[in-house]
Amino acid sequence: MTDSLELLALQDLDSNIDALGHRRLRLAERTALKDAETKLLATQRKLATERKRAAAAQAQIEALEHAGQLRDSKLARLEKQLKTVIAPREAEALMHEISLLNAERSASDDEELELLDVVESADNAAGSADTALTGAEAAVEAAKQALAVAESELDREVAALTQSRAELAEHFDEATVTRYDRARHRRDGVAIARIVNGRCGACHLDLSRAFIDKAKHASTSDPVDCEQCGRWLVVVAS
Numbered sequence: 001m002t003d004s005l006e007l008l009a010l011q012d013l014d015s016n017i018d019a020l021g022h023r024r025l026r027l028a029e030r031t032a033l034k035d036a037e038t039k040l041l042a043t044q045r046k047l048a049t050e051r052k053r054a055a056a057a058q059a060q061i062e063a064l065e066h067a068g069q070l071r072d073s074k075l076a077r078l079e080k081q082l083k084t085v086i087a088p089r090e091a092e093a094l095m096h097e098i099s100l101l102n103a104e105r106s107a108s109d110d111e112e113l114e115l116l117d118v119v120e121s122a123d124n125a126a127g128s129a130d131t132a133l134t135g136a137e138a139a140v141e142a143a144k145q146a147l148a149v150a151e152s153e154l155d156r157e158v159a160a161l162t163q164s165r166a167e168l169a170e171h172f173d174e175a176t177v178t179r180y181d182r183a184r185h186r187r188d189g190v191a192i193a194r195i196v197n198g199r200c201g202a203c204h205l206d207l208s209r210a211f212i213d214k215a216k217h218a219s220t221s222d223p224v225d226c227e228q229c230g231r232w233l234v235v236v237a238s
């Protein structure tokens with residue numbers, strides 16, 4: 001195996017690349033975009049709801065008006081009939097029916113006024129939502145651009161590190177890189193770690209003095225494995 005210090009340098013590059021990948025996912029700009037999209041969706045929903053509410057009330061008004069026209073022609077017919085009726089009982093029955101229809105018309109007029117209020121308030125709310133929509137759409141666009149800028153900055157950093165990583169990897173034989181990559185995959189991206197303050201730099205297990213002595217004297221081409229996490233450990237002279 002190649003010098004473990006060189007492998008540690010490869011590990012550092014890989015860890016930095018991984019960290020940038022995590023940072024890319026957790027960018028504040030990504031959260032801001034999500035928030036802006038949520039707000040836009042809420043505004044779109046509000047607009048649709050209010051338009052639907054206005055249309056439903058409008059349809060009810062039209063139905064009332066249609067029924068009103070039928071009632072008015074019936075009333076006209078009954079009133080005409082009343083003028084020709086002679087029998088008092090028949091006249092009484094007609095008058096009763098006319099008064100019922102008049103009461104119905106009055107109730108329908110009240111209902112129509114209430115519905116007109118609904119149409120007005122829904123139209124106003126839809127108008128406000130429509131105005132807010134323009135701002136919400138612009139906010140999403142701005143957030144998308146801010147995220148793209150932040151992402152491309154990180155991408156440039158990753159590209160530079162990836163280039164260095166490729167150059168460094170050329171120093172190792174293929175078997176070593178394969179072994180290192182497999183170990184990295186098995187152990188959350190970390191194949192080799194430093195011993196820091198008597199602890200494994202990866203899993204933070206306290207290491208015995210005897211173990212550290214063994215690590216100090218281990219050949220750089222054959223590092224010791226952490227007793228807890230199994231990663232290769234290297235003592236780095238400070």
Ligand SMILES: [Zn+2]
Pocket residue numbers: 200201202203204205226227228229230231
């Ligand atoms: Zn460990």
